[in-house]
Amino acid sequence: MAIFNLKVNGEKLQVDVDGSTPILWVLRDHFKLLGTKFGCGMAQCGACTIHLDGEAVRSCSLPISVVQDSKINTIEGLSENGDHPVQKAWLDIDVPQCGYCQVGQIMSASALLEKNPNPTDEDIDRAMNGNICRCGTYIRIKEAIKAAAKN
Amino acid sequence: MTKVKTELDRRSFLKISAAASGGILIGFSWFAGCTPDTKNGKFVEVPNEWFEINSYIKIGDTGMVTIYSPNPEIGQNVKTSMPMIVAEELDVDWNHVQVEQAPLNTGIYQNQFAGGSLSIRMGWTALRTAGAAGRFMLLTAAAKEWGVTIDDLLVEKGIIKEKNGSRTIGFGEIASKAVGIEVPKEVKLKDTKDFKLIGTSQRNVDGKKIVTGVPQYGIDFHRDGMKTAVLKHAPAFGMKLKSFNVEEIKALPGVDDAFMVDISSKTPGRFDINSSPQFIAIVGETTWPLLQAKKAIKAKWETISELEDSNMHNKRMEDAIRTGKPNQRREDGNVKAAFKKAVKVIEKTYTAPFMAHNTMEPMNFFANVTADSAEMIGPTQTPQALEGAVAGYLKMPLDKITVNMTRMGGGFGRRLYPTFGVEAAAISKHIGKPVKLLYSREDDMSQGTYRPAYRSTYKAGLDKDNNLIAFSAKGAGVPNGGIYTNRYPAGTVDNYLVEKFAVKTNITTGAWRAPGSHFAAGAEQSFLDEVAELAGKDPIAFRLELFDRAINNPVGKRNDYDAKRYAGVLKMVKEKSNWGKNTPGVHRGVAAYYCHSTYVAEVVDMIIKDGKPIVQKVWCAVDCGILVNPDAAKNMIQGGVIDGIGHAMYSELTFDKGVNQQSNFDTYQLIRHSQAPQDIEVFFVDNGISPTGLGEPGLPPVVGALANALYKATGKRYYHQPFNSTEQG
Numbered sequence: 001m002a003i004f005n006l007k008v009n010g011e012k013l014q015v016d017v018d019g020s021t022p023i024l025w026v027l028r029d030h031f032k033l034l035g036t037k038f039g040c041g042m043a044q045c046g047a048c049t050i051h052l053d054g055e056a057v058r059s060c061s062l063p064i065s066v067v068q069d070s071k072i073n074t075i076e077g078l079s080e081n082g083d084h085p086v087q088k089a090w091l092d093i094d095v096p097q098c099g100y101c102q103v104g105q106i107m108s109a110s111a112l113l114e115k116n117p118n119p120t121d122e123d124i125d126r127a128m129n130g131n132i133c134r135c136g137t138y139i140r141i142k143e144a145i146k147a148a149a150k151n
Numbered sequence: 152m153t154k155v156k157t158e159l160d161r162r163s164f165l166k167i168s169a170a171a172s173g174g175i176l177i178g179f180s181w182f183a184g185c186t187p188d189t190k191n192g193k194f195v196e197v198p199n200e201w202f203e204i205n206s207y208i209k210i211g212d213t214g215m216v217t218i219y220s221p222n223p224e225i226g227q228n229v230k231t232s233m234p235m236i237v238a239e240e241l242d243v244d245w246n247h248v249q250v251e252q253a254p255l256n257t258g259i260y261q262n263q264f265a266g267g268s269l270s271i272r273m274g275w276t277a278l279r280t281a282g283a284a285g286r287f288m289l290l291t292a293a294a295k296e297w298g299v300t301i302d303d304l305l306v307e308k309g310i311i312k313e314k315n316g317s318r319t320i321g322f323g324e325i326a327s328k329a330v331g332i333e334v335p336k337e338v339k340l341k342d343t344k345d346f347k348l349i350g351t352s353q354r355n356v357d358g359k360k361i362v363t364g365v366p367q368y369g370i371d372f373h374r375d376g377m378k379t380a381v382l383k384h385a386p387a388f389g390m391k392l393k394s395f396n397v398e399e400i401k402a403l404p405g406v407d408d409a410f411m412v413d414i415s416s417k418t419p420g421r422f423d424i425n426s427s428p429q430f431i432a433i434v435g436e437t438t439w440p441l442l443q444a445k446k447a448i449k450a451k452w453e454t455i456s457e458l459e460d461s462n463m464h465n466k467r468m469e470d471a472i473r474t475g476k477p478n479q480r481r482e483d484g485n486v487k488a489a490f491k492k493a494v495k496v497i498e499k500t501y502t503a504p505f506m507a508h509n510t511m512e513p514m515n516f517f518a519n520v521t522a523d524s525a526e527m528i529g530p531t532q533t534p535q536a537l538e539g540a541v542a543g544y545l546k547m548p549l550d551k552i553t554v555n556m557t558r559m560g561g562g563f564g565r566r567l568y569p570t571f572g573v574e575a576a577a578i579s580k581h582i583g584k585p586v587k588l589l590y591s592r593e594d595d596m597s598q599g600t601y602r603p604a605y606r607s608t609y610k611a612g613l614d615k616d617n618n619l620i621a622f623s624a625k626g627a628g629v630p631n632g633g634i635y636t637n638r639y640p641a642g643t644v645d646n647y648l649v650e651k652f653a654v655k656t657n658i659t660t661g662a663w664r665a666p667g668s669h670f671a672a673g674a675e676q677s678f679l680d681e682v683a684e685l686a687g688k689d690p691i692a693f694r695l696e697l698f699d700r701a702i703n704n705p706v707g708k709r710n711d712y713d714a715k716r717y718a719g720v721l722k723m724v725k726e727k728s729n730w731g732k733n734t735p736g737v738h739r740g741v742a743a744y745y746c747h748s749t750y751v752a753e754v755v756d757m758i759i760k761d762g763k764p765i766v767q768k769v770w771c772a773v774d775c776g777i778l779v780n781p782d783a784a785k786n787m788i789q790g791g792v793i794d795g796i797g798h799a800m801y802s803e804l805t806f807d808k809g810v811n812q813q814s815n816f817d818t819y820q821l822i823r824h825s826q827a828p829q830d831i832e833v834f835f836v837d838n839g840i841s842p843t844g845l846g847e848p849g850l851p852p853v854v855g856a857l858a859n860a861l862y863k864a865t866g867k868r869y870y871h872q873p874f875n876s877t878e879q880g
Contacts, residue, residue, distance in 0.1 A: 001404070018404070021439045029379075029437040034371040035364020037560070039511050040592040041442070044816035047511055075364035082363035090362045094354045094782060097790055098226025099361035100511040100560025106362060125825035132816065134511050134561050135226050136793030138827035140786065 004064050008033070009077025019065035024048045026064055027074060035075035035103050039132070046131030049104040050074050056111035058130070075103045078110060086110045089148035097135035105131045109145045118149055195247050202326040204288060205334070206259040207237050207281035214309055214323030216243050219253035221260040222270040223532050224357075225562030226790075227846040228783040229270045231356045233278055235779055236271075239348045240282030240341060243322060244308035250356040255534035255554040265532040266567050266662060268747035268844025271779060275841055276340075283338040285329075292328040293320050343777060343839055352782035357558060369529035369557040370515045370589065377517070378407065378586040380434045380578045381441040383448055384427035384598055387809030388658045389458045392429040395450035400433060403447060405440020409433045412577045414544055414570075426570065426599045426659045432578045438589065445591075456657050458809035461604075465502070467654045468606035468627040475627070477650035481636035483707045489621035489646035493612025496621075497685050501609070501674035503633070503872040504803035506602040507813075508663060509821060512560020513595040518575035519585035520545065525552045525576055526585075530559035530566055537569035541576045564662035568600050593814040599659030601804060605633040605670045609678040612646075617686035619644050619697065624675070627652035630660055633670035639717065639745065640679070642710030643697035658806070664794065665847035668746035669854060673799060673872070676742035676855025681868065690741050690859070691725050694718075712745045716774050719836060720752040723772035727834050728754040737767065740859025744852040747844035750774040750836075753792065753852045755860040764864045766796055766828040769853065773833060776840035784845055789831045791849025797822025799854045800875045820873075 006013050008031065015030045027033040027050070036059055039047030043058035050059045051073040078084045086109050096102045105128065112119055112127040119127070124145055133141070198211025209217040218234035218241075234250045255263055262273045290301040293311045297318060305312050309322045343349075360367050385392055392411060400409040415428035431448060435441050490496060516529035518541075525545055531537045534554040542549050559566060575588040590598075605628045612621035622644040626634030632651040641647060663669075683693035698721070700706070701714035721743045724730070730741065736758055743752035754770040769792050778784050801820040805812045813819035858869045871877040 017437075018440070018443075020443070025437065025439040029439070032373065033364075034366035034373075037368075037511070038370065038438075038513070038589075040816050042592075042815055042817060045511065045592075078363075082359055087362040091354065091358050094352075094358060094786065096226075096355055096358060096361045097228065097786060098511065098559060098561045099355075099357065100368060102361050103364045121829075128824040130823075132511065132821050132823060134509055134563070134794070134821060136790035136797070136822070136827070137786070138793055138822075138824050139789055139829075139831060141824070 006064075006067065006072060007069070008072045009074060015064070017064060019063060021064050022060050023050065023062045023064055023067060023072065024059040027059065033074050033076050037100055037103060039101070039104070043130075045101070046104040046108060047101050049107040049131065051107060051111055054111065054114060056108045056127070075107060078106070084110060085148040085151045086113065086144070089144040089151070093140050093144045093147060095137050095140040095144050097137055101131060101133045105133065105141055109141070109148070113145070113149055119145065198323070200327070202330050204285040204326065204329055205281055206256070207278070208241060208285045210322050210326035212323050212326065214247055214321045216241070216248045216309070216322065217251055218248055219251050221253045221263050222274065223263070223265040223534065223556045223559060223562070224252065225265050225532060225559040225566065227265065227270065227787060228355060228780065229265070230558075231353060232271060232779040232783060233274055234356070235348055235353060236275065236278040237282040239346055240279045241286050242306040242309065245348055245353060247309055252556055252558070255538060255556070257535060263534055264567070265562055266564065268749070268846040268848065271842050272748060272844055279340050280338060283340050284335055287335050287338050288329045288332040289322055289325055291332045292325045296320070296325065296328065349777065349779050350781065353780055355783070367558045368512050368560050369517065370512055370560070372517050372528055372557060372587060374517070374585055376585060378434050378582060378584050379436060379438055379441060380432050380575070380586050380588045381438070381445055381591065382433070382574060382588065382594065383431040383445055383450070384594065385429070385452055387458055388426070388599065389454055389456040389809040390452040391455045392427070392431065393451040393453050395431055395448055400444055400448060403440070403444045405435045405437060406433055406444050407435045408582060409444070410581060412574070412581065414573050414577050416543060430574065432581070434578065434582055434586065442591065459656060459658060460807045461504070461805040464604050464629045464654070464656070464806070465606065468604070468629065471627040471652035471654050472606065472608055472625045475652045478631070478653050479636050479651040480649070481641065481707070482648045483644070484646035486621055486623050486646045486648040490610070490612045492614070493621055494615045495613040495685055496610065497682060498608065498610040499678055499681060499870060501607050501677065501870050503605045503670045503673070504805060505604045505658070505660070506663060506798060506802050507596045507804050507819065508563045508565035508600070509596065509819070510559070510561030510563060510565055513592055514565070514571040514590040515588055516572045516575040517585065517587045518572070518579035520576050520579040523547070523551060527552065527572055527576065528555045528557065529572065529575070530557050531569060531572060532559070532562045532564070532566040533569060536567070537572040540569040540573050544573045544576060545580065563664045564666065565600055567662055592816070596814045596819060597811050600661040601658065602663035602666075603631065603633070603660040604629045607632065607634055607670075607674045609674065611678070611682045613682070613686055617688065619682065619686070621646045623648040625650045625652070626671070627654055629654045629656045629658070633667040635667070635671060635711070637709050637711040638671070639701070639712055640675075640697055642701040642705040642707055642714070645706055647706065665746060665850045668744065668847070668851040669795065672742065672744035672746070672851030673854030673858060676744065676852065677858040677868070677870070680740070680855070680859045680862070689731070691721060691730055694721055694743065716750050717743065717745055720750045720772040720774050723834055723836060724752040724754050724770055727772060727832070728770035730754060738860055738863035740856045740861070740863060742852040742855030742859060744848070744855070746851055747847045749843045749845065749848035751788070751848045751852050753856045755853065755856040757860040757864045759864055764861055766857065766860070767830075769828050769831045769856070771831065771833045771849065772836070773849070774836035774838065775845055775848070776838065776842045778835055779842055781835070784835065785833045787845045788833045788849035791847065792831050792853045793822060793827050795850040795853035796828070796857055797826070799857055799872050800826070801873050803873050803876075
């Protein structure tokens with residue numbers, strides 16, 4: 001066990017855990033930031049996607065010991081009132097079915113648009129391919145990303 | 152105008168009771184931040200007081216309305232569409248409605264389960280009656296107040312008005328007086344042509360919570376003092392736990408306790424009886440140390456029954472079809488004689504592997520078991536079955552057990568089976584504390600209730616004029632065949648035979664989105680495509696020819712479909728997709744299927760890109776009766792199509808020595824963004840018939856349409872799923 005200092009959604013937070021603990025479980029179990037989801041535990045499904053210094057990363061496979069000074073952003077910190085353009089587009093197009101994977105999808109999509117404001121279909125596929133949706137909302141996700149890109 | 156009785160099964164389901172302490176359900180504050188955000192910027196104040204009009208409806212003194220959604224929400228959007236049906240008959244402004252998930256209450260609500268695409272179909276009349284009764288009671292209260300009759304009044308968006316006067320009163324203002332009104336014995340339901348809300352697209356009521364990550368799934372449930380548990384089942388079907396290094400595990404950091412649990416039952420009901428009733432539980436405060444401790448388990452397992460493998464399954468299904476005794480059979484005419492007469496005969500075999508459900512939210516449940524009660528909270532498609540299973544295990548009466556449903560990160564049939572709830576209850580009982588049990592993905596993919604493995608052999612005979620004169624289909628499955636005796640093409644061929652065969656197994660299987668139908672549709676619709684080709688006929692024209700026979704002069708006494716509606720969706724997809732118009736580079740396949748009371752026909756447009764077949768677009772024609780929430784209905788069909796393409800193309804679970812060979816997404820492939828079609832167009836038949844299922848029927852036909860498009864694109868027929876990796880032939 002060791003003390004780790006983290007920057008999460010602009011806040012400084014401290015936690016005493018084993019260095020191998022993935023950020024996913026630090027967020028969920030210790031900080032009660034429950035928006036980030038557990039899906040596979042091996043960076044295959046994308047449900048746990050967060051931003052690490054603006055990059056979309058899979059928090060289930062990111063040990064706390066490697067994070068150091070990097071800025072962590074989760075869905076809870078994506079916008080003040082749930083009005084990030086990507087969130088708005090998701091609501092406008094009514095993307096979700098069960099909704100469980102959607103936070104991860106939104107985090108991947110927002111990281112993509114930050115770097116590439118006008119992605120092509122291929123860019124979207126490449127950036128989003130690590131996020132599985134078992135309900136099959138892929139077409140609406142793509143539509144929402146394009147709508148968000150316009151705003 | 153339809154009149155319905157408010158009493159069903161001699162038990163009034165509309166009870167008036169004192170205002171419940173609104174707002175908090177199952178530990179989440181549903182109410183927080185729930186002030187309806189109307190489009191015109193008008194807000195309804197949060198009520199100081201709530202009045203329960205009936206078990207579905209609660210009205211606040213400000214006019215804000217709470218409607219309880221009785222059924223589990225697994226992504227099929229019933230939490231929006233069921234309350235819409237109540238709101239329609241209640242005549243309330245949808246912008247003033249907030250929705251809450253009702254707990255399990257078998258005394259009030261009926262059929263509180265999510266399965267078989269039945270929620271809307273079975274809830275239709277009850278939901279409308281609840282709304283209409285509420286409206287009647289509010290009107291009666293207003294009429295009494297003003298000294299008029301209810302015929303003198305009308306309602307618009309939650310405001311009661313005098314027809315010939317100027318007085319108005321809001322639902323919120325009169326609600327307290329409606330509580331005393333007697334529940335009407337009979338209520339009038341609206342004519343469907345008068346619907347204002349039903350048939351309009353309304354967004355998911357939980358949309359904002361979903362996109363902002365508000366905790367609402369079972370996995371998110373938290374209560375102070377609650378423990379976390381993980382478990383380890385036997386590594387193979389056919390094995391049982393003997394012992395494990397319990398002291399070593401208990402000594403690991405972050406582990407409070409570790410022990411063996413046995414939930415085997417002599418009267419298992421709808422249990423996963425073959426999966427592992429003996430398991431190791433590890434309990435602590437947080438998840439990660441427990442997942443680490445799991446890796447340190449050294450257990451002894453004993454083999455208690457056969458350790459099966461996939462080759463064995465294939466062989467046994469083949470043998471069953473060849474020499475087995477069918478458990479279901481239908482024969483019309485004389486099939487043997489007809490095949491002898493046939494000028495052309497074609498026979499093909501289709502197979503599909505086991506599949507896991509893979510809800511994105513792994514199985515989990517919260518349990519708080521005390522000496523005389525059990526509180527269960529979590530994701531279940533069958534709260535009533537879970538209640539019964541927990542009661543059975545704890546030997547406790549049903550009324551001592553409460554079940555609350557959370558939103559679910561997918562269901563697809565997996566959460567119909569309550570094992571994980573019983574496991575959580577057993578762990579809570581053992582430690583004497585509230586606990587949340589969480590499966591890892593590997594646990595989730597290894598504990599069965601899989602989609603069965605299937606094998607079917609189809610045979611058809613044509614006469615010299617290319618008429619279908621003989622048809623036979625023999626289907627086996629582990630544990631039972633994916634074939635139906637009375638479905639299409641039953642009724643269209645004079646000499647028709649269907650036989651279904653079972654193969655015993657110790658691997659647990661169960662309902663998986665459109666059980667049986669997804670395989671039957673793929674096999675039958677691919678086969679008919681090949682028969683049409685042999686007959687030199689267009690695939691749609693050939694199918695319609697068969698439907699003509701079923702419409703004009705059906706064969707046999709029982710055929711489980713309406714041939715006109717079936718042909719109707721096929722004609723619709725033909726027209727909408729411009730079938731027959733060839734676009735260079737686009738290869739098309741068609742299929743139609745009827746299941747869960749809904750008719751769906753689909754056309755797949757395929758292109759070859761970088762040498763690989765890609766689904767570019769899918770056209771769907773759907774007859775599901777009245778559409779409650781059109782855009783959400785479209786979403787369901789689109790999802791079913793993508794799910795169907797994905798599983799038929801990529802997914803399979805194989806066995807070696809009783810062990811599933813795929814246990815996470817590195818080896819078990821689900822469809823991803825880049826593999827999904829660019830576009831799926833959905834057209835609905837407008838016929839005013841009471842609504843039928845939507846969660847499942849979109850999936851089955853696409854398996855056939857996909858196989859048929861693959862043939863057009865590659866020149867090769869696809870018989871064996873998954874199409875992407877399995878040797879065809």
